[in-house]
Amino acid sequence: MNVSKRGREIQASPIRKLKPYADAAKAKGIKVYHLNIGDPDIPMPGPVLETFHNWSQPVLAYGPAQGALELRQAVTRYFANYNIPLEADDVLITCGGSEAIHFTFSVIGDVGDEVIIPEPYYTNYNGYAAFAGLRIVPLPLSVENGFRLPPAEAIEALITPRTKAILLCSPNNPTGTVYTPEELDRVVALVKKHDLFLVGDEVYKEFIYDGRRHKSILEYEGIRERVVVIDSISKRFSCCGARIGMIITRNKDVYAAALKFAQARLCPPSVEQMAALAAYNMPMSYFADIRAEYDRRRNVLYEGLKDIPGLVIRKPEGAFYVIVRLPVKDVEHFAVWLLSDFSLDGQTVMIAPAPGFYATASQGTDEARLAYVINENDLRKAVRVFRAALEKYQAVQG
Amino acid sequence: MNVSKRGREIQASPIRKLKPYADAAKAKGIKVYHLNIGDPDIPMPGPVLETFHNWSQPVLAYGPAQGALELRQAVTRYFANYNIPLEADDVLITCGGSEAIHFTFSVIGDVGDEVIIPEPYYTNYNGYAAFAGLRIVPLPLSVENGFRLPPAEAIEALITPRTKAILLCSPNNPTGTVYTPEELDRVVALVKKHDLFLVGDEVYKEFIYDGRRHKSILEYEGIRERVVVIDSISKRFSCCGARIGMIITRNKDVYAAALKFAQARLCPPSVEQMAALAAYNMPMSYFADIRAEYDRRRNVLYEGLKDIPGLVIRKPEGAFYVIVRLPVKDVEHFAVWLLSDFSLDGQTVMIAPAPGFYATASQGTDEARLAYVINENDLRKAVRVFRAALEKYQAVQG
Numbered sequence: 001m002n003v004s005k006r007g008r009e010i011q012a013s014p015i016r017k018l019k020p021y022a023d024a025a026k027a028k029g030i031k032v033y034h035l036n037i038g039d040p041d042i043p044m045p046g047p048v049l050e051t052f053h054n055w056s057q058p059v060l061a062y063g064p065a066q067g068a069l070e071l072r073q074a075v076t077r078y079f080a081n082y083n084i085p086l087e088a089d090d091v092l093i094t095c096g097g098s099e100a101i102h103f104t105f106s107v108i109g110d111v112g113d114e115v116i117i118p119e120p121y122y123t124n125y126n127g128y129a130a131f132a133g134l135r136i137v138p139l140p141l142s143v144e145n146g147f148r149l150p151p152a153e154a155i156e157a158l159i160t161p162r163t164k165a166i167l168l169c170s171p172n173n174p175t176g177t178v179y180t181p182e183e184l185d186r187v188v189a190l191v192k193k194h195d196l197f198l199v200g201d202e203v204y205k206e207f208i209y210d211g212r213r214h215k216s217i218l219e220y221e222g223i224r225e226r227v228v229v230i231d232s233i234s235k236r237f238s239c240c241g242a243r244i245g246m247i248i249t250r251n252k253d254v255y256a257a258a259l260k261f262a263q264a265r266l267c268p269p270s271v272e273q274m275a276a277l278a279a280y281n282m283p284m285s286y287f288a289d290i291r292a293e294y295d296r297r298r299n300v301l302y303e304g305l306k307d308i309p310g311l312v313i314r315k316p317e318g319a320f321y322v323i324v325r326l327p328v329k330d331v332e333h334f335a336v337w338l339l340s341d342f343s344l345d346g347q348t349v350m351i352a353p354a355p356g357f358y359a360t361a362s363q364g365t366d367e368a369r370l371a372y373v374i375n376e377n378d379l380r381k382a383v384r385v386f387r388a389a390l391e392k393y394q395a396v397q398g
Numbered sequence: 399m400n401v402s403k404r405g406r407e408i409q410a411s412p413i414r415k416l417k418p419y420a421d422a423a424k425a426k427g428i429k430v431y432h433l434n435i436g437d438p439d440i441p442m443p444g445p446v447l448e449t450f451h452n453w454s455q456p457v458l459a460y461g462p463a464q465g466a467l468e469l470r471q472a473v474t475r476y477f478a479n480y481n482i483p484l485e486a487d488d489v490l491i492t493c494g495g496s497e498a499i500h501f502t503f504s505v506i507g508d509v510g511d512e513v514i515i516p517e518p519y520y521t522n523y524n525g526y527a528a529f530a531g532l533r534i535v536p537l538p539l540s541v542e543n544g545f546r547l548p549p550a551e552a553i554e555a556l557i558t559p560r561t562k563a564i565l566l567c568s569p570n571n572p573t574g575t576v577y578t579p580e581e582l583d584r585v586v587a588l589v590k591k592h593d594l595f596l597v598g599d600e601v602y603k604e605f606i607y608d609g610r611r612h613k614s615i616l617e618y619e620g621i622r623e624r625v626v627v628i629d630s631i632s633k634r635f636s637c638c639g640a641r642i643g644m645i646i647t648r649n650k651d652v653y654a655a656a657l658k659f660a661q662a663r664l665c666p667p668s669v670e671q672m673a674a675l676a677a678y679n680m681p682m683s684y685f686a687d688i689r690a691e692y693d694r695r696r697n698v699l700y701e702g703l704k705d706i707p708g709l710v711i712r713k714p715e716g717a718f719y720v721i722v723r724l725p726v727k728d729v730e731h732f733a734v735w736l737l738s739d740f741s742l743d744g745q746t747v748m749i750a751p752a753p754g755f756y757a758t759a760s761q762g763t764d765e766a767r768l769a770y771v772i773n774e775n776d777l778r779k780a781v782r783v784f785r786a787a788l789e790k791y792q793a794v795q796g
Contacts, residue, residue, distance in 0.1 A: 001562075001593045001624060007505040016661060043456035051452040052669060063410070095493045095641060098663040106529070107405040111509070127662025131504070131529070133415070164399075195399045204422040212500035226399060241458035241668030242437030243493060243641070259406030263414060264525025269667045270639030271450060337555035 010130050014123060014356030016036050022350050025084040030200020030343045033382035036352040038320055038371045040238040042290050043289045047278035048237065054245065054273065065262040067246070068273045074280035075246065081284050083216045089310035090250050093268045093276075094260050097203050097232030097245035098124060103258040104228050104247060105132040108197045113319050115199070116158050117167045118149065120174050120323060120357035120364060122201065125167070137163070139361040143325045146314040149183040152283075155190055164205075165197035165228075166190065170206040171214065171318025174357045174369040178208055178318040181215050184205075189219050197254075198223060203232040203245075204319035206287045209295045212317060219249065225251045237279040238256060242272040253346050297372040297379050306381030308390060323354055323364075329395060331368050333353070334393055336346035342392060408528050411755030413523060415578050416760050419737035421747050427700050428741045431780035434750040436571065436718055436769045439637040439687050444677035447636065450669065458668050463660040465491020465644070466671045471645065472678035473629075479682050482616045488529075488648050491666045493600050495630030495643035496522060501656045502626050502645060503530040506595045507562035512596070512707025514564045516547065518721060518755030518762060519572050520599065536757040541723045541765060544712040545573040553588055563595035563626075564588065569602040569612065572755045572767040573580070573721045576606055579613050579736060595652075596621060601630040601643075602717035604685045607693045610715060616646065621648045623776050633718075636675040652760040660664045694778050695770040702781030703768075721752055723765050725792060731752070732791055733766070740790060749784075785788040 017038065022032050037272045046218030066072070072088040079086050094100040101124065109115065117125060119138035129136045137158050141147040149155070155166070166187055170179040200217040208214050217227050232245035247258055301322070302315050310327025328334045331353040338348050352371070354364030372379060413434065420430050463721070464470070470486040477484050492498040499522065507513065509531030515523060517536035527534045535556050539545040547553070564585055568577040589596045598615040606612050615625050630643035645656055699720065700713050708725025726732045729751040736746050752762030752770070768775060 001595055003505055003651045003655045004508045004511070004562075006508060007652075007658070010655070010658045010662070011656050013661035018461075039457075041457060044458060048458075049456075051454065052453040055447065055450040058447075058636075059439060060442060060637045061437050065414075096663060096666075099493075102663070107401055107576045110402045110404060111531075114400070123663075124662050127659070131659075131662075133509075137730050188431075197399055238456075239458045240460045241665060243665070243667045251402045254405075257401045257408070258408050260405070260408045260655075261525070261529075263411035264408070264522050264529075265500070266494060266522075267639060269493075269641045269670055272667055272669065282540070329402075377756075 004037045006130060011126055017337055017350055018339065018350060021336055024061055024317065024347060025339045026075055027080045030344065031347040032339070033347065033374060033378060034135035034386065035370045035374070035382055035386070036350040038373050039240055040235055041374060042238050042293065043379070044238045045279050045282045045286060047066070047281065048239065048275045051275040051278045055271055056078050059359070061269040063270050063273065064377055065267055066259055067091070067268055068277070071273050071277045071280070074277050077219070082182045082216065084216060086218075086248065090255070091094065092247045092249055092255060092262060093273060094245045094247060094262070095265065095268050096243040097230055097234060100230040100232070101125060101128045101246040102131060103261045104199055104230060105129055105134050106261055107254050107257045108199065108228065109134050112162060112293065113164045114160060114162045115167055116155065116163060120149070120354055121285065122169060122173050123297040123356050126359070133364065135162070136359055139217055140360060140363070141175070143312050143314070143323055147323070149179065149186060152186050152190060155187065159190070159194050163194065163196060165199050167199040167201065168217065171208055173204060173319050174321045174323050174352070174354070175321040176316025176319050178214065184215055184217065188217070188223055191226050192223060195229060196226065198226050200227065201228045202229055203235055206236050207320055208318040209291065209298060214318070221250060228250070233276050233279055237276075239275065239279065242275055243269055244272050244276040294372065296376055301370060301372045301380045301383060304380070304387070308387060311390070320373050321368050321369050323367050325367050326390065328366055328397070331366055335368070338347055338389055342389050344388045347381065349382050349386045349387050349389065404528060408710045409524055413750055416633055416733055416737065416748060418563070419734055423737045423746060427744065429743065429745040430737070431435070431747045431776060431783065433768045433772070433780055433784070434748040436633065436771050437638055437769060438633055439508075439782055440636050440691065441774065442636045443680045443684060443743055445679065446637065446673045447534065448677045449673040452633060452670055461665040461671065463665055463666050464657055465489070465666055466675070469671050469675045469678070472675050477616070478677050480614065481685035482614060484646065488646055488653070490645045490653060490660060491671060492645060492660070493644045493663070493666050494641040495628055495632060496526070496629065498628040498643040498645045499523065499526045500529060500701050501659045502628060503532050503688060504708065505652050505661055506597065507532050510560060511562045512558060512560045514553065516545070516566065517757055518572050518752055520567060521754050523565070524595060524757070533560070534757055537786065538758060539573070541710050541712070541721055543576040545570065545721070547577065550584050553585065557588070557592050561591050561592065561594060564595040565596050565599065566615065567685060569606055569716025571602060571717050572719045572750070572752070574717050574719050575681070576610055576612065576716040582613055583614065586621055587661055589624050594624065595626060596624050598625065598627045600627055601633055604634050605689065605718055606716040607689065607696060608715065612716070614771045625649070626652055631674050631677055635636060635674070637673065637677065640673055641667055642670050642674040692770065694774055698774055698777045699768060699770045699781060702778070703787070706785060718770050719767050721755070721765050721767050726795070729762070729766050735791060736787055739791055742786045743784050747780050747787065748795050
């Protein structure tokens with residue numbers, strides 16, 4: 001009577017490994033600035049709270065497995081603002097973006113099949129690839145060139161007979177890169193040539209700066225059947241805890257298969273689907289203020305770090321993260337040191353070591369993901385603390 | 399670019415197959431009494447609604463992967479009422495009982511391993527067994543003896559080197575049977591002897607009649623490490639749409655593995671965990687009225703059907719379902735006929751054909767699951783319509 005092999009082998013969340021050290025620092029009275037996580041602090045749209053306040057149904061009944069029709073229709077109206085025509089039946093509501101990843105991975109391949117993902121990438125893809133028995137084939141990118149995609153040949157070299165899909169997350173967690181139309185074109189040509197699915201994780205769609213426009217892979221009409229988009233309200237509307245995500249696809253077979261998986265888990269949360277409906281009914285202008293707020297924070301972080309000797313950063317283009325190369329040998333050690341052995345005026349910072357975002361062994365050992373999801377004032381303080389820490393750490397480490 | 403084999407092969411929900419026929423009947427103006435589903439109609443506890451109404455947090459943030467501590471503590475207090483001592487860290491909150499099944503199946507075995515389940519059984523075990531690659535080995539029970547468990551030897555005959563667990567659902571969906579302490583003892587001895595997990599689906603714990611007491615497998619101190627209980631607030635508190643379930647286990651390895659799966663999907667819904675907390679803070683007397691209400695309905699259904707010639711039913715002991723044998727050759731045909739070709743005074747009934755609850759081929763073809771989850775008055779009408787329908791169907795079918 002032992003726990004399954006997969007239960008023993010599945011990776012524990014690398015982000016959570018540092019939590020005990022942060023707890024210990026806080027217990028000592030140290031203020032910890034969280035540059036490690038991307039939990040939005042911007043208030044939810046007002047109508048979301050009103051949905052809860054006005055709820056009057058005496059029974060929380062099961063809803064449809066694919067999600068409430070009104071919500072799916074509202075999602076299509078949101079995409080219509082981007083000239084992306086969708087039917088409600090192209091949208092399948094999931095229990096968070098996590099479940100959208102889970103169902104997508106389960107539908108695009110079988111055990112032993114492969115999906116190519118530019119690395120560094122969002123850690124939780126690993127857990128769902130493990131669930132589905134998919135092998136993630138990392139496409140190595142680098143901080144020096146801003147995590148841009150390589151030429152087509154470099155991507156093509158990774159394609160094997162087991163390759164089922166290429167997954168692109170844009171705007172990217174953890175790098176902050178937004179793929180250009182030219183980069184997308186390159187990948188679109190490859191999925192056509194090699195008969196692959198193209199999976200897009202577009203949950204950070206609205207977080208994009210400098211007047212850039214997010215191009216969705218849903219805009220490529222010529223590969224309608226190949227496209228599966230993973231989306232979520234978590235970041236877009238500060239509703240991480242609502243657990244409302246979705247799969248968007250015009251491939252009827254993919255939808256039908258995902259729906260069968262969805263039927264097994266009955267339905268997504270009822271009340272929070274109506275909260276999501278309220279959120280999607282917000283005017284598009286809702287995002288402008290939020291974008292401006294994150295843009296200011298982005299500038300604080302970038303301007304505060306860019307001149308540190310030995311630190312490599314380029315200005316993130318989207319999402320609210322950036323991967324930086326640090327002048328340290330072992331970022332995991334540095335991250336623990338920050339929490340255990342350092343403070344400035346009773347303050348320190350928590351960072352996310354980058355190795356957790358790499359599949360390739362010993363990659364990212366001198367890199368960290370920084371999130372700019374604390375208010376501007378705190379972020380300024382955090383940057384000051386971080387600079388001082390780096391200086392001291394380098395002196396201590398020799 | 400094809401959908402995965404598992405995506406093509408996973409079973410569509412058998413209960414949903416009949417929905418188009420029901421929709422068509424309703425479109426014709428026919429009143430359909432739903433004896434096919436177990437969605438509670440009893441109002442939720444008042445404090446659950448108040449939780450929504452009083453919600454004031456401006457951001458719905460991620461919570462802990464294992465669920466909110468207050469909720470896990472409240473669950474331990476609920477079990478203390480049954481003299482089952484638990485720690486909060488024995489309880490892992492999931493997105494519905496569905497996810498509890500999913501994680502449990504993923505943790506107790508690897509691809510190709512086996513779990514023994516008395517049949518007929520809850521259909522959705524199939525989907526999660528498919529996800530996990532587990533093989534369900536059905537233990538055939540029969541309506542004639544009230545779906546009682548067979549002697550130990552009959553169960554033991556199914557145990558192979560790949561067997562990892564026996565799963566017992568009690569009170570049982572779909573049969574309405576509640577296993578006696580003697581039946582449980584029999585299985586407990588077997589899991590000890592053969593070094594297996596014992597998985598309990600106890601979501602219907604509170605729905606138990608005739609002064610019976612539900613014995614949980616958590617009460618067997620001698621097999622503490624072997625026990626994994628799947629639980630949910632869906633039926634207990636009329637909160638199916640809340641998607642709050644849980645795994646309860648005192649096996650630290652099982653808990654740790656399930657927690658890693660839980661971390662991959664981040665957290666259960668935040669607001670609805672607080673709603674669940676309000677529900678678990680209800681006094682135990684809350685269940686008495688509900689039990690009495692279902693008991694009256696049980697009597698209406700049982701008394702209304704028991705004297706039909708050729709129909710086999712024994713009084714259900716728990717949950718709010720019963721499997722009956724009908725004097726028909728093909729219950730799927732009968733179920734469609736009820737919706738398409740029959741009505742009495744503009745009314746008909748919808749039933750759940752039993753084959754969907756059997757893994758063994760061609761079993762249950764003359765059986766149906768009936769749920770008594772409509773109000774007493776409607777249930778009386780439904781029974782009258784059902785009797786008339788059976789009579790007519792037999793006449794028509796010769």
